[in-house]
Amino acid sequence: MDEKPLIGILMLDTNFDRPTGDIGNPETHPFPVAYQVVENATTDCVIKYGDTRLIDPFIIGAKALENKGVKAITTSCGFLALFQKEIQRELRVPFYSSSLIQIPMVQHITGGMVGVITARRSSLTQAHFQGVNAHRTPIAIAGMDDMPAFTNAILNETINLDRKAIAIEMQQVTLKLLAKNPIVKAIVLECTNMPPYKSAMREVTSLPIFDINTLTDYVAGGI
Template sequence: MHTPILGILMLDTNFHRPKGDIGNPETFPFSVEFKIVKKATIERVVKMEDSALIEPFVQSARQLQDKGVKVITTSCGFLSLFQQEIQSKLHVPFYSSSLMQIPLVYMLTGGKVGVLTARKSSLTKKHLEGVNAHHTPVVIEGMDHMPAFTEAIVNETDTLDMEKVSVEMRQAVTRLIDNHPDVRSIILECTNMPPYRSALREVTDLPIFDILTLSRYVVGSIL
């Protein structure tokens, strides 16, 4: 049996994951293997910053590593908080978050980086420090007050409506750009946001980076 190239540590969630989401195998042009980290809920990872989850993530990552995967990532950008702790226990490349691209994107574009996150109120300097991005000029916009996105993906209390989320994503990016016209690029923190890239293209032609652009870059390094 062919060994998957990319191992993905999944949060313990139940919402629908369309193509383009990191949790859908059809998203990738290469083989992947998913591993759910039990009890790693959005509540514990995003809202509580629960460091007790580091060891379960390490153990799950080691299981993927032992199966022969060449690279490991996660399904939540907020795990940047634990990038260094998890990576230090593995011997294959590990990238926790699309936020790792911030310093590179800043150098590529020569200007301020706009970050669109699932929950601005939870994204702190500590998350940027975890991936050495805290010295880079960034501005952050969140989906905190976008009901379709928040209820389906953050709170898991409603069914995902992609049309409504597309509208909300466009609104958030438009607000980000209007409030910060010096932004030269956009990074999508949330691994559930890539399915809406085409919607974002309706309101901006800025370079957009996400967990999939990072995945193609890292996986490409071992092919």
């Protein structure tokens, strides 16, 4: 008999490859998960436009996951921090929209500035941080905006995902972030597609790295 899913995951409507470590790969998780794709929730709608018309479809998808018996729900995009409060108040189970929720905790336990690496720096606003009550924490932000392997595979979906090329780009952005902000004490990865490249990042920094998987493991341990 199959185990009931512990965590429910609301997925954007995308088609790119998801290697182990990506939230969309069930092998990433040491416990059973359930997926629910939210139709028409494209990366453009969520990341570029922050389309509020998606709130209701995400709530409907989350309730479908509740009906499957999950104990907590998350999403496949950190930019959904924008809608954390609107979605959470409609649900019976814990809901955490984004890895960005960890920012205040990371600052408290490291005692310094938190570096955030995001899929698209030009779209990440103060409102996203306010959505998860992380807007008062000192942060430094770097984005993958100018990284073609990442952007074209994951945001634009115009090329196949090249893990080696993206790993190099993740190293480059990490080094740029730390060169500009040497007082950063830890890094939070906004994007749920970035964890597969943490080992590459650790080749260029020894700082702690937090992501959607560290948060999910934390929540799973509590429920």
